[in-house]
Amino acid sequence: MNKLTTSTAIPTRALKLEALSKISASFELFCLASGMEALGEMMDRDAQAICGPRHARGRNRRAHRWGKTKGKIGFHGGKVEIERPRLRGFDGKEQPVPSWEAAVAEDWLGKWAMNQMLINVATRKFARSVRLPEGDVPGPAGAGLSKSAASRRFVALSAARTRDWMASDLSGLDLLVIQIDGIHMDEDLILVAAIGVDVKGDKHPLGLAEGATENAATVQSLIDNLVERGLDPAVPRLxxxxxxxxxxxxxxxxFGRAAAIQRCQIHKARNIMERLPKSLHASVRCVLRQAWELDDAAKAERLIRNLAQRLERDWSGVAGSILEGIDEILTVTRLGLPKELQRSLACTNIIENAMSTVRRVCRNVKRWRSASMAMRWTAAAMQEAARGFRRLKAHKQLPTLRAALEAHHNKDSHGNIARQAIAA
Incomplete structure (x- = not known):
């Protein structure tokens, strides 16, 4: 059996009939030929609308036909050649064919490349992932299937999407919760990311900032970006x-000295366990779990302080670590939130899950050439992770969080006024 080709020397209708006669073995080519024929008919209608019928004369003509040329359009992640008419205006300039311009305007090739990269297809295998090696639609040189072509398209589209994302307006999001965490991309490169939860329980990737370390300057640059994009610092949030x-x-x-900050209880417990011998793990974990589950913040704090006191003699460093940041570790308890909501907001699981998607998407990258490259990949991965975001499990209890945050904010405001009055 002779192998079918997509050479544009064959008229699209003849190509379609040839593929149709062998459709059982060449359905993909049949679809391609049908699309090429349909596009050819659309371009012919455009040419007739602009130039009038062939060999006709009329005052309504805006251009005249100027032969045909070959152009390339996207198909199955690559490009295929197709003949298109050329139109020349009476001023001697090339006139666009609307249907052709519409066909090449959509960046389907960039979207194909982006999608393949996000599902961990290596650029070296890109051609095979979109065109079967034994298929009837060939992938010759210049078809846009090479690893460099796929990489260029991914870079262009991911850079554009990152710019749009980092400049998007946040003023329309009624955010109650913001989680911030960093991910180490390289020895001297860390990215700090933020994810927000709105009043309905929906999760939103908010932004990224790059830095050499997870220091205050790096985090401040991220927060400044969020504020510039519409995040109101006066609104109380967790x-x-x-x-x-x-x-x-x-x-x-x-956001003020009294901003409600909750430190991740899972991180806290993990850091403590890593410094203790295994013989103490069960007892210490039991005490911490009891403290996390208590409704009374004072009792929970007392329980944690008693644990630190018992460890003081033999493990003084660990005892100090237990007490470090004790005010922030019990914030959700002090706010008086329902149990289910406490469990959802006492840890950084939301952003940790997004970071796991970032690691999966970026696992094929062997070397980060620049911070902007890491930003592009991480931004693309976070937007990919957002597709799988589910509403917060305890979203129906979020009005309770809003009321608690407002009460906390008002209490602090009244305290500041009282202190200022005493000082005066």
Whole structure:
């Protein structure tokens, strides 16, 4: 059997009939030929609308036919050649064919490349992932299937989407919770990311900032970007972090000293366990779990302080670590939130899940050439993760969080007024 080709030397209708006669073995080519024929008919109608019928004369003509040329359009992640008419205006300039311009305007090739990269298809295998090696639609040189072509399209589209995302307006999001965490991309490169939860329980990736370390300056640049894009610092919110002091410092600098900050209880327990012998793990974990589950913040704090006191003699460093940041570790308890909502907001699981998607998407990258490259990949991965976001499990209890945050904010405001009056 002779192998079918997509050479544009064959008229599209003849190609379609040839593929139709062998449709059982060449359905893909039949679809391609049908699309080429349909596009050819659309271009002929456009040419007739602009130039009038062939060999006709009339005052309504805006151009005249100027032969045909070959052009390339996107198909199955690559390009195929197709003949298109050329139109020349009476001023001697090329006139566009509307249907052709519409066919090539949509960046389907960039979307194909983006999608393949996000599902971990290596650029070296891109051609095989979109065109069967034994298929009837060939992938010759210049078809846009090479690893460099796929990489260029991914870079262009991911850069454009990152710019749009980092400049998007946040003023329309009624955010109650913001989680901030960092991910190490390289030895001297860290990205700090933020994810917000609105009053309906929907999760939104908010932004990224790059830095050499997870210091206050890096976090501050992220927060400044969020504020510039419409995040109101005066609105009380709950901030959930992994415990880095730089995060707390930057948050309090922008949102006030009394900003509600919850340190991740899972990170806290993990850090404590890593410094203790296995013989103490069960007892210490039991005490911490009891403290997390208590409704009374004072009792929970007393329980944690008693644990630190018992460990003081033999494990003084661990005892100090237990007490470090004790105010922030019990924030959700002090706010008086329902149990289910406490469990959802006492840890950074939301952003950790997004970071796991980032690691999966970026696992084929062997070397980060620049911070902008890491930003592009991470932004694309976070937007990919957002497709799988589900509403917060305890979303029906979020009005309770709003009321608690407002009460906390008002209490702090009244306290500041009283202190100022005493000082005066």
């Amino acid at each position: 901030f959930i972090i992994d415990g880095a002091k730089a995060l707390s410092k930057a948050i309090r600098r922008t």
